[in-house]
Amino acid sequence: MSTCTTHVDHPHTHGPDCGHVAVVHGDHTDYIHDGHAHREHDGHWDECELPHVVAEDHGDHLHGPDCGHETIQHGDHVDYLHDGHRHAAHGDHYDEH
Ligand SMILES: [Zn+2]
Ligand SMILES: [Zn+2]
Ligand SMILES: [Zn+2]
Ligand SMILES: [Zn+2]
Ligand SMILES: [Zn+2]
Ligand SMILES: [Zn+2]
Ligand SMILES: [Zn+2]
DSSP states (O other), X not given: OOOOEEEOSOOOOOOXXXXXXXXXXXXXXXXXXXXXXXXXXXXXXXEEXXXXXXXXXXXXXXXXXXXXXXXXXXXXXXXXXXXXXXXXXXXXXXXXX
């Protein structure tokens, strides 16, 4: 499966302490960033399909039109900028986007 495209203009370097959610995928790590999964490849970052990752420890906060968090339109839904992550409502929980 080669659904990856190169993400151009990516000044951020993902790593263990970069603040993004990391998902170990066999021999490499995906970082949830800007609505995609990013993986290192030959000195650049490949943009891959987003895996399903539930936002852990979300607490009692419910995102909504007046919740105070910045929103980003992401395809057919809205992501909320929350503590440096993007959260999307999914059923009774939030996903990392
Ligand atoms: Zn990062
Ligand atoms: Zn990235
Ligand atoms: Zn690549
Ligand atoms: Zn919110
Ligand atoms: Zn999203
Ligand atoms: Zn959130
Ligand atoms: Zn979900």
